Amino acid sequence: MIEASNLTKIYNQGKRYEVEAVTDANVVAKSGAITVLVGPSGCGKTTLMSMIGQLLTPTKGKVLVENEDITSFSDGWKAVFRRKNVGFVFQHINLLPNLNAIENVMIPLLCHDVDPAEFRQPALQLLEQLGLGERAFFRVEQLSGGQQQRVAVARALITEPKIIIADEPLTFVDEESAKTIIDFFSKLRDEGKTILISTHVSNIAKLADKTYSMKDGRILS
Amino acid sequence: MKGRIVLLVVVVLMIYVSFSCLISEISWATKEKTPYSMRELVGLPSLSIGNLSPAARNPGLEVFCTGLYDVPGGYCNYFTLGASFINFTMSGNITVSEKNEEPIPESP
Amino acid sequence: MKSRFLNLLNYALNCIQRYRVRTIVILVCLAIAATLFSSVSFLKDGLVKEGELSLKYAPDLTVQGISAGRQTYIESRYAGIIQTIPGVRTVAERIWGYGNIGNTLLVIVGVDLENKAVNPATAYPLESGSFLDSQYNNTVVIGKAVADLIGAKVGNVLTILTESNQARQYDVIGVFNSESSIYSADMILMNKNDARIFFDVPDNKVTDLLVYTKDVDILYYSAQVNYVAREISELPNIRVLTKDVLLRAQETTYGARSGFFSIVWYIVLISVAIVAFNQTVVVGHESKFEVGLLKALGFSTSDVIQIRLIESAILGVIAGSIGLAGGIFYDTVLNAPVLRDFMLGWAVLYPNFVVPTYISGQTILLTYVITAVPLLFATVIPSWINATVDPDIAMRGAKA
Numbered sequence: 001m002i003e004a005s006n007l008t009k010i011y012n013q014g015k016r017y018e019v020e021a022v023t024d025a026n027v028v029a030k031s032g033a034i035t036v037l038v039g040p041s042g043c044g045k046t047t048l049m050s051m052i053g054q055l056l057t058p059t060k061g062k063v064l065v066e067n068e069d070i071t072s073f074s075d076g077w078k079a080v081f082r083r084k085n086v087g088f089v090f091q092h093i094n095l096l097p098n099l100n101a102i103e104n105v106m107i108p109l110l111c112h113d114v115d116p117a118e119f120r121q122p123a124l125q126l127l128e129q130l131g132l133g134e135r136a137f138f139r140v141e142q143l144s145g146g147q148q149q150r151v152a153v154a155r156a157l158i159t160e161p162k163i164i165i166a167d168e169p170l171t172f173v174d175e176e177s178a179k180t181i182i183d184f185f186s187k188l189r190d191e192g193k194t195i196l197i198s199t200h201v202s203n204i205a206k207l208a209d210k211t212y213s214m215k216d217g218r219i220l221s
Numbered sequence: 222m223k224g225r226i227v228l229l230v231v232v233v234l235m236i237y238v239s240f241s242c243l244i245s246e247i248s249w250a251t252k253e254k255t256p257y258s259m260r261e262l263v264g265l266p267s268l269s270i271g272n273l274s275p276a277a278r279n280p281g282l283e284v285f286c287t288g289l290y291d292v293p294g295g296y297c298n299y300f301t302l303g304a305s306f307i308n309f310t311m312s313g314n315i316t317v318s319e320k321n322e323e324p325i326p327e328s329p
Numbered sequence: 330m331k332s333r334f335l336n337l338l339n340y341a342l343n344c345i346q347r348y349r350v351r352t353i354v355i356l357v358c359l360a361i362a363a364t365l366f367s368s369v370s371f372l373k374d375g376l377v378k379e380g381e382l383s384l385k386y387a388p389d390l391t392v393q394g395i396s397a398g399r400q401t402y403i404e405s406r407y408a409g410i411i412q413t414i415p416g417v418r419t420v421a422e423r424i425w426g427y428g429n430i431g432n433t434l435l436v437i438v439g440v441d442l443e444n445k446a447v448n449p450a451t452a453y454p455l456e457s458g459s460f461l462d463s464q465y466n467n468t469v470v471i472g473k474a475v476a477d478l479i480g481a482k483v484g485n486v487l488t489i490l491t492e493s494n495q496a497r498q499y500d501v502i503g504v505f506n507s508e509s510s511i512y513s514a515d516m517i518l519m520n521k522n523d524a525r526i527f528f529d530v531p532d533n534k535v536t537d538l539l540v541y542t543k544d545v546d547i548l549y550y551s552a553q554v555n556y557v558a559r560e561i562s563e564l565p566n567i568r569v570l571t572k573d574v575l576l577r578a579q580e581t582t583y584g585a586r587s588g589f590f591s592i593v594w595y596i597v598l599i600s601v602a603i604v605a606f607n608q609t610v611v612v613g614h615e616s617k618f619e620v621g622l623l624k625a626l627g628f629s630t631s632d633v634i635q636i637r638l639i640e641s642a643i644l645g646v647i648a649g650s651i652g653l654a655g656g657i658f659y660d661t662v663l664n665a666p667v668l669r670d671f672m673l674g675w676a677v678l679y680p681n682f683v684v685p686t687y688i689s690g691q692t693i694l695l696t697y698v699i700t701a702v703p704l705l706f707a708t709v710i711p712s713w714i715n716a717t718v719d720p721d722i723a724m725r726g727a728k729a
Contacts, residue, residue: 047721055625055721075717076629083627094622094724098347110336111628159627224342227647234650238693241657245688252382258453 002029002163002194007051007061009044021047022217025061029196031162034189034207037198039214045198046091046167048214052196053086053165054078065163083111087156089166093148095140095155101127101147102136105154112159119158126154131180146177153181157188164188166197170204182207337632341639348616351604356648358601359700363652365594366699368659370692372672373587375660375685377580383512384572388421388539389554391570392561400568402534407564411540414560416553418543422535424524428489428517435475435515439524439536454513458483458503461520469523470503474514492529499523508683587672602703620715621723630716637712638705645701653696660686 004027011019022044029035029052037045050056052063054070062071070081082088087108095104105123109116127136130150140148149169156164166185170178182204189195189209197204205211213220345352392411394403408420424439442463453460453470461470471481481487485501505513519527530536540561545553558569620633628636659665661683665672669684715723 050719050721053625056719076631079624079627079629079632082625086627088625090625090724094618094625096347096619096622099343107340107623108626110340111333111623111626111632112336113331113333114336115332116336155626224346231647231650234654235646238650238653238657238688241661242688242690242693245686246690249378249687253385 001031001066002052002196003064004052005061007048008059009047009051009056010059013059020217025219027052027212027219029194031194032189032192033209034185034195034197035210036205036208037212037214038200038205040200043214044217045214049165049167049198053088054082085162087159087161087164089152089156089169091168091171093152093172095148095151097140100137100139101132101143101151104140104151105158108155108159123158126157130154130184144174145172146174149173150177150180153184163194168198170199170201337635338639341636341643344636344640345643352644354604355601355644355704358597359648359704360651360655362594362597362601363649363696363700364655364659365597367653367656367692367696368665368668369587369591371656371660371686371688372665372668372684374687374689374692376672378687379685380576384576387572389542389572390540390558390561392538392540393568395566395568402530402536403538403567405533405535408538410564411538411561414557416542416557418541421539422521423539424521424528424530424536426528426536435517437517437524437527439519439521441521454506454509455503456506460503461518463520466520466523467499468502469499470505470518471501472505472513472516473507475517476504491527598699598703602707617715618724620712621720624716624720633716634709634713637709641704641708642701645697645704649697649700652700653693657688660684
């Protein structure tokens with residue numbers, strides 16, 4: 001379970017273009033549930049998601065995971081925490097160019113003390129489950145936006161994390177891919193994962209076990 | 222595959238370099254132990270025999286010295302140490318003839 | 330731990346392949362810098378080593394006359410005085426000087442054939458003919474380069490204008506071979522008396538005196554030489570050259586010459602560092618984004634730095650190996666064209682010999698260091714800067 005309390009992020013604090021992107025946000029995401037953050041573009045969803053996933057240091061507030069305050073971790077321990085517990089799916093997909101699909105999926109394994117070759121088969125299985133079995137060896141540039149996002153989902157899951165944070169995962173995705181991804185998230189929920197998704201699209205919101213609305217950097221409900 | 226080829230090339234180059242180093246060390250060690258008559262005769266490699274007047278060996282390089290010449294005010298460290306070759310008056314006329322030919326008469 | 334390191338190594342190799350243009354530019358520039366550095370170093374070390382070797386057999390002290398700060402002839406009588414100094418084994422006279430054929434400089438050396446230090450005639454590396462014989466005057470042995478320049482061979486007669494503007498004839502009785510060119514290429518060797526006449530040296534003077542000290546244990550050698558040098562220095566208007574002085578002068582000369590040449594590789598190396606730094610910091614959006622992404626996926630700052638370190642080390646080793654191989658090939662196979670003339674400076678007379686090169690482990694290691702270290706600084710520091718920023722900011726900043 002994730003508990004984010006009073007999270008605030010101020011960019012350029014004390015400088016000329018100071019921006020308070022998120023103010024006193026409180027979010028609880030339970031295990032075996034899909035928690036959805038909805039709001040218009042620019043309301044601070046990505047900033048909040050990044051703070052919860054420790055990709056961004058909050059100005060104020062803390063994040064508890066299984067009652068442990070991960071905000072107070074050092075940079076090194078945050079990396080360890082992310083490595084072991086969190087899988088990210090980004091709005092802009094963020095695959096590495098010049099690599100193929102399966103190579104991108106296996107990148108998170110490189111910072112673990114494992115032989116990536118042992119995870120080749122699981123990686124292929126993941127891609128198959130996401131409908132990309134035949135395109136596992138296609139380079140990123142040869143995949144459509146939807147296919148790339150499915151590769152990104154596989155990448156987020158290769159290390160079997162307990163927490164999945166997906167920031168607007170369906171933005172650049174076609175309908176077929178969106179359906180596949182949504183079905184996959186449902187499956188992951190049933191497996192007991194903690195899933196936190198931000199979106200402005202209604203079809204994911206329908207899946208939610210808990211929904212938070214956000215506007216102008218604040219959680220409304 | 223490409224990576225392996227690059228790695229192989231690098232390994233080959235490193236072996237070539239190491240081997241050259243080994244040969245060089247052995248060669249010099251052998252040279253050190255082998256007396257060489259020319260060294261005993263000349264005392265230094267002839268390119269160095271006038272070493273204290275390096276301008277004599279490479280006027281092009283030490284041009285900033287040769288430009289000053291060995292004149293008062295044109296003080297140049299090299300010239301105070303070495304032979305003032307600029308003033309060396311060998312005229313530079315040298316002729317070659319067969320032994321049986323008439324010798325060239327001495328100049329007046 | 331081992332697997333993790335191997336994973337990072339594989340990723341670093343992958344990065345090198347992915348940023349192909351940057352890799353090639355850096356490799357080429359570093360390889361050029363390494364080639365320049367290594368070829369200059371090998372040649373300089375070889376020349377200095379050859380000098381060191383020859384000094385083993387050189388006289389322990391060379392005594393020359395000084396007048397008004399310039400070298401001049403020294404009185405022969407000083408030989409007798411020096412002979413009485415404790416520690417002196419023998420003193421020999423030498424007459425030599427520079428000459429020229431047009432713009433071509435050469436050395437004319439008069440050898441004291443009675444000198445015990447001179448080997449039997451058969452020991453000298455002649456291509457043709459025979460060595461000097463004390464029974465015969467007006468005979469010369471010439472270097473290969475001189476022979477080639479004037480088209481002379483054994484049996485020819487050289488008519489040369491002497492110092493006193495007289496035309497004198499010398500029989501060419503021998504030509505040194507190419508292998509000895511480093512010592513003999515630009516030399517005309519004659520006996521001492523002929524040299525005296527040639528240079529019009531007064532009977533009571535010589536060019537320099539060669540002092541050989543007594544054989545002592547190596548521990549006492551320096552002390553003995555220094556003592557003898559000090560005693561000789563008491564004589565008026567002379568200077569004393571020890572082997573150390575000659576070697577230092579040689580090292581200084583080649584050091585200065587190689588230093589000029591080194592300016593080129595300094596410039597190349599700095600260019601590489603600028604390119605690499607530029608690529609990583611200013612222009613490297615991809616690089617910044619990649620660092621942010623890796624951190625988001627669980628890589629720590631130290632992992633990112635390790636990847637860049639490995640990358641730089643690999644590029645440094647590759648470039649260093651190519652450069653070293655290039656330097657060795659240039660010096661030993663091609664015989665260091667251009668560089669050889671720059672370092673040796675033979676004015677116009679270019680002898681044809683294999684330049685001495687010394688390929689030492691020290692130079693090899695130094696070459697690897699100079700290729701890897703600047704690159705390390707130029708890539709690791711910017712990567713560290715990127716890696717300490719929040720991953721979200723790194724990725725967004727790169728995209729912006």
